[in-house]
Amino acid sequence: xxxNHNKEGASIGNKTMEIATALIILAFGAIVMWxxxxxxxxxxxxxxxxGSFPFYVGLxxxxxAIVTLVNALRSSAEEAGEFVGGEEFKLVLAVLIPxxxxxxxxxxxxxxVSSVAFIAIFMVWQGKFSVVKSFAVAIPVNIFLFMxxxxxxxxxxxxxxxxxxxxx
Amino acid sequence: xxxxxxxxNGFAIAITPYNIAMMFVGTILGVLIGTLPGLGGxxxxxxxxxxxxxxxxTSAIIMLSCIYWGALFGGAITSILFNIPGxxxxxxxxxxxxxxxxxxxxxxxxxxxFTSSFIGAFFAVLVITFLAPMVAKFALKFGPAxxxxxxxxxxxxxxxMSKEPPFKTIAAMMIGFALASVGMDSVTxxxxxxxxxxxxxxxxxxxxxxxxxFGLGEILMTMEEGLAFKGTEAKINxxxxxxxxxxxPQYWATSLRSSLIGCxxxxxxxGATPASFMAYGIAKKFAKNPEGxxxxxxxxxxxxxxxxxxxxxxxxxxxxxxxxxxxPTAAVLLGGLLIWGLQPGPLLxxxxxxxxxxxxxSMYLGNLAGLIVVLTTVPYFAAILKIPFSIIAPVILxxxxxxxxxxxxxxxxxxxxxxxxxxxxxxxxxxxxxAPMVLALVLGKMAEGSFRQALLSSQGDLSIFxxxxxxxxxxGLAILLLISPLLAKLWxxxxxxxxxAA
Numbered sequence: 043x044x045x046n047h048n049k050e051g052a053s054i055g056n057k058t059m060e061i062a063t064a065l066i067i068l069a070f071g072a073i074v075m076w077x078x079x080x081x082x083x084x085x086x087x088x089x090x091x092x093g094s095f096p097f098y099v100g101l102x103x104x105x106x107a108i109v110t111l112v113n114a115l116r117s118s119a120e121e122a123g124e125f126v127g128g129e130e131f132k133l134v135l136a137v138l139i140p141x142x143x144x145x146x147x148x149x150x151x152x153x154x155v156s157s158v159a160f161i162a163i164f165m166v167w168q169g170k171f172s173v174v175k176s177f178a179v180a181i182p183v184n185i186f187l188f189m190x191x192x193x194x195x196x197x198x199x200x201x202x203x204x205x206x207x208x209x210x
Numbered sequence: 211x212x213x214x215x216x217x218x219n220g221f222a223i224a225i226t227p228y229n230i231a232m233m234f235v236g237t238i239l240g241v242l243i244g245t246l247p248g249l250g251g252x253x254x255x256x257x258x259x260x261x262x263x264x265x266x267x268t269s270a271i272i273m274l275s276c277i278y279w280g281a282l283f284g285g286a287i288t289s290i291l292f293n294i295p296g297x298x299x300x301x302x303x304x305x306x307x308x309x310x311x312x313x314x315x316x317x318x319x320x321x322x323x324f325t326s327s328f329i330g331a332f333f334a335v336l337v338i339t340f341l342a343p344m345v346a347k348f349a350l351k352f353g354p355a356x357x358x359x360x361x362x363x364x365x366x367x368x369x370x371m372s373k374e375p376p377f378k379t380i381a382a383m384m385i386g387f388a389l390a391s392v393g394m395d396s397v398t399x400x401x402x403x404x405x406x407x408x409x410x411x412x413x414x415x416x417x418x419x420x421x422x423x424f425g426l427g428e429i430l431m432t433m434e435e436g437l438a439f440k441g442t443e444a445k446i447n448x449x450x451x452x453x454x455x456x457x458x459p460q461y462w463a464t465s466l467r468s469s470l471i472g473c474x475x476x477x478x479x480x481g482a483t484p485a486s487f488m489a490y491g492i493a494k495k496f497a498k499n500p501e502g503x504x505x506x507x508x509x510x511x512x513x514x515x516x517x518x519x520x521x522x523x524x525x526x527x528x529x530x531x532x533x534x535x536x537x538p539t540a541a542v543l544l545g546g547l548l549i550w551g552l553q554p555g556p557l558l559x560x561x562x563x564x565x566x567x568x569x570x571x572s573m574y575l576g577n578l579a580g581l582i583v584v585l586t587t588v589p590y591f592a593a594i595l596k597i598p599f600s601i602i603a604p605v606i607l608x609x610x611x612x613x614x615x616x617x618x619x620x621x622x623x624x625x626x627x628x629x630x631x632x633x634x635x636x637x638x639x640x641x642x643x644x645a646p647m648v649l650a651l652v653l654g655k656m657a658e659g660s661f662r663q664a665l666l667s668s669q670g671d672l673s674i675f676x677x678x679x680x681x682x683x684x685x686g687l688a689i690l691l692l693i694s695p696l697l698a699k700l701w702x703x704x705x706x707x708x709x710x711a712a
Contacts, residue, residue, distance in 0.1 A: 056640070063640055067381055074388045077403050089666040092400040095658045096391040099384050106381040113375075125639060130434040137433050138632070141426065141607055145624045153612065161604040169600025179601055187612065195261050197616055 053131065056122035060114035064107050071103030136168060152202030154184050213340055220567030224575055229269050233572065236273040237580040238587070240280015245288055245591050247599070248429040248606040251281035251522075251539040252648070256417040257425075257613030259546050267550040268568045274546055275526070275569065276576040278539050279331065282482075282522045283584045284591065286323040286515060291316060291592050299482035299518040302490040306503060306510030313506050317450035322508050323515045324584045325458060326465065330516035331577040333469035334476065334523035338530075339570055342559070345531040349556035354663035355674050357532075359684035361657045362675075364534050366692035367478050368646040376695055378642045386647040389414045390654020397662065409622045416651040417617045420542060422627040423644050425610040427634025429603055446588055454508075461512050464493045468513045472520025476536050477528055482521040489517030523573065530554055530566060534653065538645050541652040 078093030078100060085091065114122075126134065140160060147156040161180035165171040171179075191197045192210065201210055223229075243254035255274050262270035285300035290307035303323060310319040352360070365383055372379045392403045393413025404410040458465075468489035475485035493513035494503045503510045525536030526543070533555040535541040547554050552562060559566055584591075614627035637644060650657075668674035676682040690697075 059636070060640055063636060063642075067385065070385065070388070074403060077405070081400055081402060085670050089397075090662050090670070092395040092398045092402055095661060096388060096402060099387045099391070103381060103384045103388065106377040106384065109377040110375070110381065113377075126434065133433045134430050134635070137430060137603060137607070138628075140604075141631075142628060144607070145611060145628055148611070148624065149621055153615070157608045157611075161601075161608065164604040165600055168603075169598050171600070183605055183608075187608070191612070191616075195264070197260065198619075199612060199615060200621060 053127045054125045055119050056125045057114060057117060057119040059125040060117075060122065061111060064111035064114055068104060068107035068111065071100045071107055074100030074103065076100075140164060148200055150202060152205050153199045154188055155202055155204045157187070158184050213343055216343075216563065216567045217339055217571060219564070220569075220571030221575075223268060223564055223568035224272065224571040229272050229572065230575070230579075232269050232273040233276045233576050233579045234583065236276025237280035237283070237576065237583045240277035240282075240580070241284035241287070241584055241587070241591055242280075242594070243277065244281035244284020245594055246602065246606065247294070247432045248425055248603070249609070250424055250428070251278050252537075252542055253421045253424040253610070253613075254281060255539055255542045255546075256420045256617075257609060259417065259542065259549070260613075260616040262546070263549065267547075267552060268565055270550070271543065271546065271565075271569055272572040272576065274543055275572065276579065278522070278543070279573075279576050279580045280583070281539070282331070282519050283324060283327055283580050285518075286327065287320070287584070287588060287591055288595060290319045290323060290511075292595060299486050299522070300514075301483070302486040302514035302518075303511060305490065305514075306505070306507050309504070310506035310508070310511065315450075315506075317446035318454045318508070319506075319511055320446055320588055321451045321454040321585070322458065322511045324581055325455065326468075326512040326515040327519040328577055328581045329465055330469050330472050330518070330520035331523045332574070333516075334473050334520040335570070335573045335577070337473050337524055338527050338573070342527050342531050342566075342570070345527065346556040346559040349532055350560075351680075352556070354660040354667070355677065355681045356684065357660040358657060358664055359675055359681050359688065360532055361534060361653060361660065363478075363684055363688040363691065364528075364653075365646065365650070366688040368643070368649075370691035370694040371475075371478075371484060372643055372646070373484070374641045374643045378640070379646055382637065382642045382644065383646040383650045386650025387654045387657070389419070390416075390651050391658065396655065396659070409620075412618065412620070414626070414651065415617050415623070416648060417542065417545060418614050418623045418626050419630050419651055420538065420648055421610050421614045422630025423634035423637075423648065424538070425613075426607065426628065426631025427638060427644075429606060430631065430635040431638060432599065433603065446585070451585060457508065458512070461509055464496070464509050464513050465516050467492060467496070468516035469520045472517035472522075473524045475517070476521035476524030478536075482518040482525070482537065485521035486514035486518040489513040523577075526573075530558065530569075531556060533656065535649060538648045541649055545652060 074096055078097035081093040082091035083093040083097035140163070144156055144160040147159070158177070158180045161183060162173070162176040165176035165179065166173055191199050239258070240251070240254070243249045243251065255277050258277060259274065262274060265273070285295060286303050286307070288294045289300040289303040290311050293304050293308040295301040295304055307319045307323060368383065369376050369379045388403070393401070393411055395402055401411065471489045471492065472482070472485045475488070476482065490510060490513050493509055494500050497503065497507070497509055522537065522539070525540040527536070529535040529540040529544050533544065533553065535544045544554055552558060552565065610627060611624050614623045615621065617623060634644060664674050668677070674681070675685045
């Protein structure tokens with residue numbers, strides 16, 4: 043962004059983020075209004091129609107998003123400051139992206155195996171622990187979770203082929 | 211004194227060996243949750259809620275509310291020893307708690323914080339004991355219009371009292387309402403905002419939102435702030451505890467003021483966080499040596515801790531009597547009650563008196579258990595923060611994923627949790643408040659229900675919300691609170707104008 047071209051790395055300004063968020067909220071409010079209008083937002087034969095309450099909720103979202111948007115557009119980028127610096131943003135993504143992969147993996151190989159991999163890989167990668175140490179933490183944590191959910195509280199969690207090998 | 215006999219009856223229900231064990235388990239878990247980054251009262255209770263489904267409701271709610279007390283206590287530990295507020299309401303505790311610990315008296319700071327928390331909570335429980343039955347009795351007269359007016363009051367006071375920009379508060383709140391209306395309309399059976407998706411038909415469970423917003427969102431924030439926890443050793447022993455207790459009575463006025471502020475802010479949903487700041491500011495104003503504040507003044511720990519704990523506790527009063535929670539954690543507890551088939555509100559006091567009074571009695575005992583737990587185990591909890599964040603972060607994320615799955619045994623909910631995590635992170639950075647969004651998500655269906663019922667009885671005439679003194683008074687107060695930031699601005703402008711003229 044132009045407001046921090048003097049800084050190294052790609053950082054995101056608060057002003058940009060404010061505008062983007064307000065626009066997304068605006069779109070969300072508009073969708074709510076549109077869908078409520080579709081199913082009827084007036085007065086039916088049996089009282090207010092299903093869409094009437096959400097319609098006004100959507101309207102309020104749109105109005106407040108517009109006010110926020112106007113405020114953001116009028117503010118100066120320098121005063122608004124930085125939303126997130128390049129280095130910090132990398133750290134945030136370092137948690138977020140593995141989390142997304144982790145949740146995607148749960149569907150295929152079950153929650154326990156994914157969790158062992160997630161904790162161990164994160165420790166090696168971000169914490170610079172040795173592979174042995176990382177698994178020495180990840181495996182007991184998951185054995186404990188397995189005992190707690192599957193055996194003590196009898197709440198089944200998603201399981202995959204590895205658990206099936208042990209007969210679960 | 212009808213309340214007293216009911217309360218003793220409640221003690222008889224709460225004091226069973228099993229329930230007392232649950233109290234200690236709850237407070238220990240709560241302190242743990244309060245100290246760990248990414249786990250707080252609200253999402254901690256949300257994650258543990260499914261585990262209690264098989265328990266008896268009274269024992270379950272006793273354990274869950276004790277987790278809440280524990281989390282309130284736990285927030286102080288990280289603030290004082292590490293200068294990291296474990297919870298937003300303990301930010302004000304860092305001002306004097308951390309300097310005092312740095313000066314070499316961490317034990318004194320911790321004892322003062324824990325004891326003040328206990329006093330604040332005790333005061334609030336007394337208020338609940340005597341005020342709640344009155345409020346409940348009064349609220350029995352409420353019709354749908356009055357209930358909607360009270361809900362309006364709740365949400366307007368968020369806009370009026372929040373430090374965040376009012377339009378951002380409204381936006382966050384309305385997003386909560388919109389998300390609450392997703393799924394099947396319970397009145398007409400029509401599908402709303404599902405866009406043909408089967409996963410959306412179930413609607414959004416607010417527990418998922420809480421786990422994502424406060425769990426993953428918090429972890430992302432902590433990641434960004436860097437991972438170095440540098441703190442003071444938690445040195446505490448019986449001698450320090452008694453020495454500090456001997457000093458506390460001289461601050462009785464501060465304690466009383468802070469308790470009152472806390473109760474007021476807890477019942478009207480201002481929340482624990484503003485209460486702690488307000489109490490700190492007022493204590494400084496009244497103090498004999500305001501210069502000492504910020505450098506390790508004992509009074510500067512007592513004031514915010516008392517107020518935060520009083521507010522956190524009294525937030526349960528509107529939750530029990532009106533079904534309107536005063537804080538996100540109270541909202542999660544309300545969600546739990548609904549799952550057990552207990553509808554909070556005035557009728558709860560009539561129909562489930564045993565449950566209500568057992569819970570109130572457990573508040574006295576739970577806070578006492580909490581005080582004992584934190585005073586004796588604080589060094590162990592402080593040691594947890596020495597574990598590197600690169601271990602804590604993935605473990606907490608695993609717990610969040612499991613927690614969001616167990617709410618409805620749906621894998622889709624884990625994806626929703628991730629989305630809410632990102633929303634929580636962005637909203638926090640742009641100062642969109644999360645609490646009103648969560649409360650709107652919880653109360654959305656109820657607020658809409660009472661709104662529609664009221665309009666149905668008046669044939670669509672909005673004047674029903676002004677039709678009598680009671681509903682008109684509540685609605686009027688709501689509007690007044692809504693525009694109070696505007697009024698304050700006008701007032702200061704007018705004052706400034708007068709000065710310029712003179």
